[in-house]
Amino acid sequence: MSDLSDPGSPTPCTRQREYIADMKRQNATKSTPAAPRLRENGWNRLTAKEQRAVTVYAAEYLAFLSAAKTERQAYELALAAARQAGFRPLEDRARLKPGDQVWIGGHGRTLLLAVIGRRPLTDGLRIAGAHTDAPRLDAKTTPLYEDGGLAWLDTRYYGGIKKYQWVTLPLALHGVIARQDGTLVPVAIGEDPADPVFTITDLLPHLGKEQEKKSLDDGIKGENLNVLFGSHPSPDRKAKDKVKAALLKLLRERYAITEEDLTSADLEIVPAGPARELGLDRSMILGYGQDDRVCAFACLRALLDRPGVPEHTAIVLLCDKEEVGSIGATGMDSVFFENAVAELLHRADPRAGDLGRRRTLARSKMISADVAAAHDPNYGDVSAPNDNMARINAGLTISKYGGGRGKSGASEASAEFAAEIRRIFNDHQVLWQTGELGKVDAGGGGTIAKFLARYGMDVVDCGVPLLSMHAPWEVAGKLDAYMAWKGYRAFLAS
Ligand code: MN
Ligand code: MN
Helix, strand or coil, X not given: CCCCCCCCCCCCCHHHHHHHHHHHHHHHCCCCCCCCCXXXXXXXXXXXXXXXXXXXXXXXXXXXXXXXXXXXHHHHHHHHHHHHCCCEEHHHCCCCCCCCEEEEEECCCEEEEEECCCCCHHHCEEXXXXXXXXXXXXXXXXXXXXXXXXXXEEEXXXXXXXXXXXXXXXXXXXXXXXXXXXXXXXXXXXXXXXXXXXXXXXXXXXXXXXXXXXXXXXXXXXXXXXXXXXXXXXXXXXXXXXXXXXXXXXXXXXXXXXXXXXXXXXEEEEECCCCEEECCCCCEEEECCHHHHHHHHHHHHHHHCCCCCCCCEEEEEEECCHHHCCCCCCXXXXXXXXXXXXXXXXXXXXXXXXXXXXHHHHCCEEEECCCEEECCHHHHHHCCCCCCCECCCCCEEEECCCEECCCECCCCXXXXXXXXXXXXXXXXXXXXXXXXXXXXXXXXXXXXXXXXXXXXCEEEEEECEEECCCCCCEEEEHHHHHHHHHHHHHHHCC
């Protein structure tokens, strides 16, 4: 293969020579990168001041992660922070002008925050989008039953979990129970140290010989992920299932709900307890739901901490249902985002119409802020070789494409857009790296990127690398979490 950039080598045609000369002229005017791409721990590149900023940011993130155990709670926390920063519901504004801060909610689970920029919306938006749902167990519609003198909650798992990881852990119950009169009963049991917790049992090793011969996928069955809920029987001699009857009485007294009310509930079973600092040096975070609340928090904070009125209208999307394919009214495969843009445009530029909305979407640029897989030396055989795997605390990770096999299902960022992101990060001293989702043919995955890319906008996946992704307790690096905030902030202001 000949090197087309070498003027000494023969080139196929004049057009190509002109093209190369033109590219060289263009390149001569661009700034050189401020920092080389990292593949090593970035801590010692930071100034003492920025090292302190990482620590402060990590403490705030830890508090958010510990309080946001479900997508509804993430929504409430994000909305409270936005309101405090002056965001108003969109309905409150008949006309939008630069600097206005508004929010649009979707069913209490998907949130859009917008800051109107100086330029017209039809010049395109700057969007950072993350998801706030996480793998977990959901209570079934008829969840409570008694078996073997014990009461249990029957569940169906949500998202991609390794079932064997969910047994013998302290579990908490979060969610809402909707009465038929429309009132909602919020439930959060298992987080306060004084609260009881729940658990899923496993077989003792003494009797587990046959179980241990099974594959990891087969050893714990999805249908057996039953949550131990109680054991105290009712004194009522006539009651059939005495433990269940006693629990229903408790539920009636404490929450004023009936057994039938449980059929209209969103109840999630998640690991109990707060997120923690990880490592003797406290350089990492161990917590439930960091996929993708680590990026969601970074997006939220990036928008709230922005430097003044942005050039382009800046949008942060915190969305639901990513872990099950972004389907449903609150997932990004719905028209929630499109409708929200139509509403914004209607108030910012009423004459823009349908064509204006299409142009706004097609001219937008987006960071799909979702986590990446970090290299785990214990399972190095599935890591992408040759410097293609992200590492913990080596920076915010740009994933040019995801998908599986031959880029199947991948929403790939163009070379041009990946370069633009790189330039923004380098100009703002954001430590970044690139990352693939493991070695070729080892597996695959997707994000919300493709659902926004369908409008013709530039989208790139860019997020925090994790260890133990989708496990009850996931690992993130503090430096990476901070760099996500820094990188998204720079992007939203671009
Ligand atoms: Mn994710
Ligand atoms: Mn995920």
